[in-house]
Amino acid sequence: MNPEATASHPVFCTIVPPHVLDKLARLDDPDRSQRALSTLEHDALQRTRRRITTVRGLGAPTGAPSDKPNRTIYDAKRQETLPGKKVHSEEDKPSKDASVNRAHAGLGATFELYLKVYGRHSIDDSGLPLNATVHYGENYDNAFWDGQRMVFGDGDNDLFLDFTIPVDVIGHELTHGVTQHTANLDYFGQSGALNESMSDVFGALIKQYALGQNAAQADWLIGAGLLGPNVTGEALRSMKAPGTAYDDDVLGKDPQPATMDDYVKTSRDNGGVHINSGIPNHAFYLLATALGGNAWERAGQIWYATLTGGELDKDAQFDDFARLTVATARNKYGEGDVLQALLKAWSQVGVPAT
Structure with missing residues (x-):
């Protein structure tokens, strides 16, 4: 613990x-x-x-x-x-x-x-x-x-x-x-990006639950409807396609990476917590859509149990979190399709999970 x-x-x-x-x-x-x-x-x-x-x-x-x-x-x-x-x-x-x-x-x-x-x-x-x-x-x-x-x-x-x-x-x-009140993740670097990603993941699930949308029906956008009439863009972030939420002459282009290949090393924004959160965000999207049905069920249960289970250190890195999700999935769902979909999702974003 x-x-x-x-x-x-x-x-x-x-x-x-x-x-x-x-x-x-x-x-x-x-x-x-x-x-x-x-x-x-x-x-x-x-x-x-x-x-x-x-x-x-x-x-x-x-x-x-x-x-x-x-x-x-x-x-x-x-x-x-x-x-x-x-x-x-x-x-x-x-x-x-x-x-x-x-x-x-x-x-x-x-x-x-x-x-x-x-x-x-x-x-x-x-x-x-x-x-x-x-x-x-x-x-x-x-x-x-x-x-x-x-x-x-x-x-x-x-x-x-x-x-x-x-x-x-x-x-x-x-x-x-x-x-x-749970994992208490440090707000810097990868642990800070995980902190931000948790909020994006459950923010998306709250919207989907309220609208009765399954993973295939959801837009996977964070902040849709927030951008003003003079902005070219859909939202603040996209979990489906990080880096595509907006591309505007004033706001600039969405800088989020989808995989570790494009991980942004920066001292700004507490080490890029709002930028690199796109990587675990995308992993969750890949898992939820691969499993189908309601994202708050199997995919959401894995993320919630990992966040609140007491094993996630406050300075956890992406691979630490990924390995814990694998342990959670194996404990909850065994060695079958859920675990394989999770391993594939982390592999697709370039985060070691084993």
């Missing part, structure tokens, strides 16, 4: 990668560059605060598990003060504010997948209340999990729309909380 997994160390995680905002901040267009710079400066400050919290540490979960979510939505009213004004509780009727309703629904969709499919009671498995703040900041182009709550910017209606729109973005960010 990994003793580090019992101590929760939250990191500050955003859905729009720093490399995208860095590019926007260098544009000649003063409006776009200033918005990106403001978002980058905000996120840098929040990361510093998160590191302080990490050093202090968090206590063990103390809630009472429940089969029903406990959701509260706050409105920051375009300020950067958290949590903001409380505007919606669990038993309230739908709001007149679409962002409030989408946040409420996304929190619920995340809670439902983890409970119904994996038997997990909220993010910490101890009934953690799910809190979210909408309308955060002025033209804030991001959404984040800060270790305690989801926070959504409204976007700028130019390059990014309201961040409550894609349910997989909500699922992605909340899954950082699941990782925080």
Whole structure:
């Protein structure tokens, strides 16, 4: 058992990668560059605060598990003060504010997948209340999990729309909380890319479960519907075809690799955590589509059991994770088709799994 997994160390995680905002901040267009710079400066400050919290540490979960979510939505009213004004509780009727309703629904969709499919009671498995703040900041182009709550910017209606729109973005960010309370993966290099990939995988599964889509029907896009009217692209990332989610004159081209042949060595973005996550993302896609049916079942069960099983070290590399998925698959499904599909998926992305 990994003793580090019992101590929760939250990191500050955003859905729009720093490399995208860095590019926007260098544009000649003063409006776009200033918005990106403001978002980058905000996120840098929040990361510093998160590191302080990490050093202090968090206590063990103390809630009472429940089969029903406990959701509260706050409105920051375009300020950067958290949590903001409380505007919606669990038993309230739908709001007149679409962002409030989408946040409420996304929190619920995340809670439902983890409970119904994996038997997990909220993010910490101890009934953690799910809190979210909408309308955060002025033209804030991001959404984040800060270790305690989801926070959504409204976007700028130019390059990014309201961040409550894609349910997989909500699922992605909340899954950082699941990782925080389980394997506690370090947010740097390959372990950080695994951290990001876990959030993409379960964000995709939350969307598929909510829509009733099997692996063949799913689009395997992360953040579809988020990009604004002036962007050439489909989403922030593609698990089916990493590197193809967008190709835009302003945002640039999606830099994600699909295999280890194109692994990106960089000191930026915590060692490329949002970039190289495309490799384990693609491995999961290959496994899920090879097995067919609902991706949250066999493929998802292998990933969830590996994440939460206590054997995954916080500094795990891709091959460490791959080998543990193989052990999990063998334990759950024996030596048959599931194991062979998993071995093939890891082989196709160039990660040793044995």
